[in-house]
Amino acid sequence: MNEPLTPATPEALAEAVRAHPRVLAIGARTKPRLSRMPAEVTLISTRALRGMVEYEPDEFTFTARAGTPVREIERELAARGQYLPFDPLWLDAGATLGGTVAAGLSGPGRFRFGGVRDFILGIRFVDGMGRLLRMGGKVVKNCAGFDLPKFMVGGLGRYGALAELSFKVFPLPAARLTLQLPTEGAEAAARVFTEAAGARWECEALDLLPDGQTVCLRLAGPAPAIEAVSREILARWPGQALAPDRAEALWAEVREFRWAHADGVLAKVALTPAAMPALDAAVRSLKGARLHFSAGGNLAFVSLPPAVALTALPERLRALGLAGLTLRGGAPLWPGRHTIPAIAGAVKQALDPDNRFPPTED
Amino acid sequence: MSDVLHRLAALLPADRLLTGPAQLAAYESDGLTAYRTRPLAVAIPETTDEVVALVRFCHQEKLPFVVRGSGTSLSGGSLPVADGIVIALNRLTRILRLDPAQRIAVVEPGVVNTQVSVAAAAHRLHYAPDPSSALICTIGGNVAFNSGGAHCLKYGMTANHILGLKAVLPTGEVVEWGGASREHIGPDWCGLFNGSEGLFGIALEITLQLLPRAECFYTVLAGYRTLEQAGDAVSAVVASGLLPGALEIMDALALEAATAAVHAEYPPGAEAVLIVELEGTREAVAADRGRLEAIIAGSQPIEMRPARDAEERLAIWKGRKSAFSAVGRLSPDFIVQDGVVPRRRLGEALRHNGELARAAGLRVANVFHAGDGNLHPLILFDGREAGALERAEALAGRILKRCVEMGGSITGEHGVGVEKLEYLPAMYNADELDCMMRLRAAFDPLGIANPGKKFPRAGAPALSQRGLHPLERAGVISRE
Numbered sequence: 072m073n074e075p076l077t078p079a080t081p082e083a084l085a086e087a088v089r090a091h092p093r094v095l096a097i098g099a100r101t102k103p104r105l106s107r108m109p110a111e112v113t114l115i116s117t118r119a120l121r122g123m124v125e126y127e128p129d130e131f132t133f134t135a136r137a138g139t140p141v142r143e144i145e146r147e148l149a150a151r152g153q154y155l156p157f158d159p160l161w162l163d164a165g166a167t168l169g170g171t172v173a174a175g176l177s178g179p180g181r182f183r184f185g186g187v188r189d190f191i192l193g194i195r196f197v198d199g200m201g202r203l204l205r206m207g208g209k210v211v212k213n214c215a216g217f218d219l220p221k222f223m224v225g226g227l228g229r230y231g232a233l234a235e236l237s238f239k240v241f242p243l244p245a246a247r248l249t250l251q252l253p254t255e256g257a258e259a260a261a262r263v264f265t266e267a268a269g270a271r272w273e274c275e276a277l278d279l280l281p282d283g284q285t286v287c288l289r290l291a292g293p294a295p296a297i298e299a300v301s302r303e304i305l306a307r308w309p310g311q312a313l314a315p316d317r318a319e320a321l322w323a324e325v326r327e328f329r330w331a332h333a334d335g336v337l338a339k340v341a342l343t344p345a346a347m348p349a350l351d352a353a354v355r356s357l358k359g360a361r362l363h364f365s366a367g368g369n370l371a372f373v374s375l376p377p378a379v380a381l382t383a384l385p386e387r388l389r390a391l392g393l394a395g396l397t398l399r400g401g402a403p404l405w406p407g408r409h410t411i412p413a414i415a416g417a418v419k420q421a422l423d424p425d426n427r428f429p430p431t432e433d
Numbered sequence: 434m435s436d437v438l439h440r441l442a443a444l445l446p447a448d449r450l451l452t453g454p455a456q457l458a459a460y461e462s463d464g465l466t467a468y469r470t471r472p473l474a475v476a477i478p479e480t481t482d483e484v485v486a487l488v489r490f491c492h493q494e495k496l497p498f499v500v501r502g503s504g505t506s507l508s509g510g511s512l513p514v515a516d517g518i519v520i521a522l523n524r525l526t527r528i529l530r531l532d533p534a535q536r537i538a539v540v541e542p543g544v545v546n547t548q549v550s551v552a553a554a555a556h557r558l559h560y561a562p563d564p565s566s567a568l569i570c571t572i573g574g575n576v577a578f579n580s581g582g583a584h585c586l587k588y589g590m591t592a593n594h595i596l597g598l599k600a601v602l603p604t605g606e607v608v609e610w611g612g613a614s615r616e617h618i619g620p621d622w623c624g625l626f627n628g629s630e631g632l633f634g635i636a637l638e639i640t641l642q643l644l645p646r647a648e649c650f651y652t653v654l655a656g657y658r659t660l661e662q663a664g665d666a667v668s669a670v671v672a673s674g675l676l677p678g679a680l681e682i683m684d685a686l687a688l689e690a691a692t693a694a695v696h697a698e699y700p701p702g703a704e705a706v707l708i709v710e711l712e713g714t715r716e717a718v719a720a721d722r723g724r725l726e727a728i729i730a731g732s733q734p735i736e737m738r739p740a741r742d743a744e745e746r747l748a749i750w751k752g753r754k755s756a757f758s759a760v761g762r763l764s765p766d767f768i769v770q771d772g773v774v775p776r777r778r779l780g781e782a783l784r785h786n787g788e789l790a791r792a793a794g795l796r797v798a799n800v801f802h803a804g805d806g807n808l809h810p811l812i813l814f815d816g817r818e819a820g821a822l823e824r825a826e827a828l829a830g831r832i833l834k835r836c837v838e839m840g841g842s843i844t845g846e847h848g849v850g851v852e853k854l855e856y857l858p859a860m861y862n863a864d865e866l867d868c869m870m871r872l873r874a875a876f877d878p879l880g881i882a883n884p885g886k887k888f889p890r891a892g893a894p895a896l897s898q899r900g901l902h903p904l905e906r907a908g909v910i911s912r913e
């Protein structure tokens with residue numbers, strides 16, 4: 072395969088799109104399944120298309136180039152006491168802002184204030200005709216035009232190549248505290264999730280670790296407040312508060328997928344807490360399978376060792392009626408419930424009439 | 434009755450297909466009362482199947498349709514078209530499912546916004562988006578306009594609370610996107626549909642995320658000698674790292690109106706009032722309130738009035754939420770604008786708008802979502818005076834253009850509708866508009882869903898800066 076192109080400006084990105092009949096923009100390829108392409112597809116790396124374009128801490132907004140590593144953004148925001156509340160994933164691995172949007176991936180923190188879709192404000196992107204277009208806005212509120220920025224979240228770059236993204240950010244909470252609550256399996260964890268999510272505590276994150284035995288509950292806010300709330304939670308369920316460095320290491324492990332197999336299939340699944348026990352049982356019946364539940368049971372990541380048949384996960388997800396997306400490994404891109412309404416083809420045609428970007432099915 | 438209406442009559446019982454002039458009159462206008470149009474007929478379905486059948490009929494007959502919730506659109510979004518029908522959804526008012534464990538509600542589109550929170554209250558849950566019109570507007574209308582409210586900075590707009598949608602597209606295709614999970618797989622179709630102003634079809638079933646009601650509120654009202662001081666206080670609060678649930682400002686004229694209408698009481702001598710609300714666990718609010726008080730005390734208020742109990746808090750909000758209708762009492766007519774500016778430029782924008790208003794000889798009241806930079810200038814005029822509406826609209830246009838020049842938007846939450854048609858090009862260039870038109874054509878190849886809204890209707894006369902509205906010139910609409 073040829074080396075990917077590396078345009079350094081949005082205009083050069085548009086030029087690169089125009090110059091090739093089949094293209095796909097790629098970031099750091101932390102989710103390689105999303106850009107597994109036949110040889111005739113020209114890959115356009117956003118590696119050189121990076122950097123903060125505008126950061127207005129007073130406005131709670133920033134605009135950055137698509138290839139900017141999220142780690143860099145997080146650092147710049149933190150220096151001004153702000154953050155992206157949805158805990159973007161694969162920071163150490165170099166995940167880019169554009170890739171995070173195109174893959175539609177949010178981490179544990181999405182539980183409290185929402186995911187990527189809830190913080191994206193605007194985009195500049197190149198459509199299938201090679202036009203550099205701006206959609207949405209740079210202010211925290213705007214409803215003029217159609218909300219294509221949201222549509223691009225999870226669009227896998229199949230509808231356009233992202234050049235720049237504008238986001239809303241929040242002030243960092245004054246303090247954080249992580250509690251570990253020992254739990255017996257997914258069903259018990261689902262009950263904890265449901266109760267904690269409906270309680271007065273305003274949890275920031277609610278995950279179940281791959282051991283299936285440990286609920287991690289994160290609180291955020293003024294230190295005295297979260298200490299008081301944590302005492303109440305620990306009176307409800309036995310458990311312990313983690314020291315700050317241990318908590319940090321734990322969430323980093325989650326966000327970097329250190330718990331997952333290095334090879335094999337890694338997939339995202341959207342679900343509800345009620346579906347946790349069934350998914351847990353279905354996945355754990357596969358030898359060596361690991362599974363992490365996140366966002367209070369609305370999100371799961373499944374990791375399978377290479378020995379497991381590639382058809383296994385799709386069969387199980389379909390049987391459960393769940394939708395999924397394969398991020399790594401050779402399983403089908405959409406391993407679960409997946410319907411293709413006629414409008415999907417029409418919208419693809421509208422944005423990409425010559426099918427310059429890959430089809431949404433593969 | 435025309436042929437097409439005869440055929441339409443086969444779809445609904447006679448009492449749910451209105452065609453008489455007196456019956457139609459009630460549907461001629463929406464919240465933007467300066468415009469009226471009489472539709473061919475108004476269809477009143479009672480089930481989503483009937484809605485689907487109506488849309489398929491319209492598609493087959495190439496008959497334009499305008500969906501209507503409660504008709505509170507402030508931009509003419511639900512204004513009928515003369516050569517089409519209105520599909521009124523006020524009888525689709527069932528809450529289909531309320532699941533307190535998953536914290537979702539699945540509702541029909543005609544459900545009124547506050548009804549959701551009322552139904553959820555027993556479970557200590559609520560539906561966060563709270564437009565001032567929440568007591569009357571429908572969830573379907575909220576979805577179409579991606580409506581906001583007073584809590585957008587922290588909780589976002591309607592789109593941020595829509596998890597799933599079943600909709601009938603203008604082609605008659607029925608789609609289901611998303612569902613009960615807070616996460617989605619694949620492109621965010623629900624996000625795209627939100628804010629599509631009725632152009633992408635009709636939402637039939639909507640899955641809403643519910644949030645636990647905050648345990649504790651701390652609401653402060655502060656009076657200032659100038660609007661600019663109130664604006665500076667907003668910047669100071671935001672810079673402090675606090676994340677208030679609401680940050681609202683009312684100016685002198687709005688205060689006068691609220692005082693007259695609901696007997697709200699404000700600090701004497703205040704030219705502007707700031708409302709800040711903290712919310713969260715009782716412990717978090719207790720920890721943050723001191724900081725907030727110190728910030729406000731440092732912003733030179735004339736007076737600071739924290740709400741001491743739930744009743745006082747409600748009184749503060751009553752004054753704020755009634756401001757729109759209250760201003761209506763000060764003047765025979767008004768139009769509300771909805772531009773957005775970067776928050777730090779609020780003071781500058783308000784000063785500038787004041788100058789524009791004085792130059793135009795018009796009074797403008799300001800009530801707005803300061804935390805979002807979302808202005809709501811209410812331009813007062815007397816429609817009986819020759820040329821007054823035109824002057825008001827010209828002023829509105831200048832204000833909107835200024836918002837765009839300052840890096841903002843022509844609309845934060847009220848939508849483009851018919852009212853801001855000619856200003857969309859101030860935000861988007863020809864290619865960008867073309868991209869949106871292509872999307873629109875993908876959803877609605879015949880151009881029958883809410884034609885003439887958001888984008889000029891095909892074949893409509895070229896847009897001009899002033900004078901007659903383009904739809905007016907095209908004979909599609911007329912004024913009272």
Ligand SMILES: Cc1cc2nc3c(=O)[nH]c(=O)nc-3n(C[C@H](O)[C@H](O)[C@H](O)COP(=O)(O)OP(=O)(O)OC[C@H]3O[C@@H](n4cnc5c(N)ncnc54)[C@H](O)[C@@H]3O)c2cc1C
Nearest residue numbers: 502503504505506510542564565571573574577581631636
């Ligand atoms: C006093 C007052 C205060 C207001 N305050 C606010 C505020 O604080 N924030 C705010 O954002 N707005 C506010 N509004 C504006 C208005 O209430 C909102 O835009 C509201 O969402 C409209 O709802 P509705 O049911 O009245 O819709 P309508 O006016 O009937 O329709 C609005 C648009 O939605 C479309 N539509 C309706 N139902 C559907 C459906 N099921 N599927 C697809 N499209 C549909 C219509 O075709 C139309 O284009 C206010 C209005 C008034 C009169």
